[in-house]
Amino acid sequence: MSNAQDALFRALSDPTRRGIFERLCRQGEKTVGALTTHAGVSQPVVSKHLAVLKNAGLVRDRHEGRQTHYSAEIRALAPLADWTTEMAGFWESRFDALEDLLKRMDQ
Amino acid sequence: MNDTATEIRSVIVEREIAFPPERIWRALTQPHLIQEWLMKNDFKPVRDHSFKLTAEWGSVDCRVLEIEPNRTLAYTWDAYGLESTVTWTLTPVKSGTHLRMEQAGFRPDQEQAYQGAKFGWQRFFENLEQVLARAD
Numbered sequence: 001m002s003n004a005q006d007a008l009f010r011a012l013s014d015p016t017r018r019g020i021f022e023r024l025c026r027q028g029e030k031t032v033g034a035l036t037t038h039a040g041v042s043q044p045v046v047s048k049h050l051a052v053l054k055n056a057g058l059v060r061d062r063h064e065g066r067q068t069h070y071s072a073e074i075r076a077l078a079p080l081a082d083w084t085t086e087m088a089g090f091w092e093s094r095f096d097a098l099e100d101l102l103k104r105m106d107q
Numbered sequence: 108m109n110d111t112a113t114e115i116r117s118v119i120v121e122r123e124i125a126f127p128p129e130r131i132w133r134a135l136t137q138p139h140l141i142q143e144w145l146m147k148n149d150f151k152p153v154r155d156h157s158f159k160l161t162a163e164w165g166s167v168d169c170r171v172l173e174i175e176p177n178r179t180l181a182y183t184w185d186a187y188g189l190e191s192t193v194t195w196t197l198t199p200v201k202s203g204t205h206l207r208m209e210q211a212g213f214r215p216d217q218e219q220a221y222q223g224a225k226f227g228w229q230r231f232f233e234n235l236e237q238v239l240a241r242a243d
Contacts, residue, residue: 083189084118087210091120095208097144101134102126 008076011056016041017049021058024072031067117211128177128197128204135180135195152176169193184210 012018020035032050036043050070053059057076062069124131134140136152146160146167154174160167165186172192173181181194191212198205 083212084116087118088120091118091208091210094145095120095122095206098131098134099122099124101140101144102124102130105130105134105140 007056008058011052011058014049014052016045017053020046020049021053021072024059024070025074029062029069029071031069035070115211115213117209119207119209121205121207123200123202123204124206125203128199131197131204131206132177132180136174152180158182184212189213 012021016039020039023035023038024030032043032047035050036046039046039049041049050059050061054061054070058073059070060073062071134144136150138148138150141148141150146162148160149158150156150169150171151158152171152174154171157168157170160169167184167186169182169184171180171182173179173194177197179194179196181192184191184193189212191210193208193210196207196209198207
């Protein structure tokens with residue numbers, strides 16, 4: 001798995017972070033304050049999550065006065081849309097299961 | 108089919124397995140064994156037989172294309188907008204069998220490619236489909 005995908009998966013593996021990302025996808029640009037209202041965690045924690053999402057390319061920020069506005073970068077999900085990546089992982093795990101079964105099978 | 112909207116790609120997984128082809132063949136073609144390593148199914152080792160592979164996340168529509176005992180098995184694999192062919196090739200080697208799986212296919216368009224994101228990683232992204240549907 002490439003580093004970019006690794007960062008994506010790691011960024012989206014946390015439910016709070018995923019919640020923030022989904023909210024930005026659904027409702028468009030938001031400030032940290034607005035996101036905190038619904039996140040169920042403190043503002044510094046939301047900021048930390050946003051930094052991880054930004055690092056993975058999933059959100060971009062825009063500064064306006066003292067406020068920073070965040071929005072979702074849907075295109076960052078494109079690497080996940082490559083079906084060969086998903087299927088390669090799927091088949092590797094199926095091969096493992098097949099080998100397991102072969103050991104258990106009667107002659 | 109519009110060539111600009113499609114792209115045939117493939118996934119290849121190969122392994123040397125310490126068992127003879129005959130044994131692997133049984134695991135690839137007997138429904139109760141297929142179920143143990145792949146998915147529940149109504150497979151029959153008959154050319155043109157249509158069957159389904161089912162799992163908790165959904166199902167895959169398949170049809171047997173080619174069957175040559177202990178050597179080759181090919182079937183279609185259609186799921187979540189992915190139209191593909193899975194081909195198994197068994198080659199006897201000293202240590203057992205060289206097993207090769209190639210899945211080749213395409214997705215008709217980008218929207219369905221996004222559907223693919225949920226296919227392998229469903230548990231990972233419970234709500235991704237909804238998010239993507241709303242995001243456009």
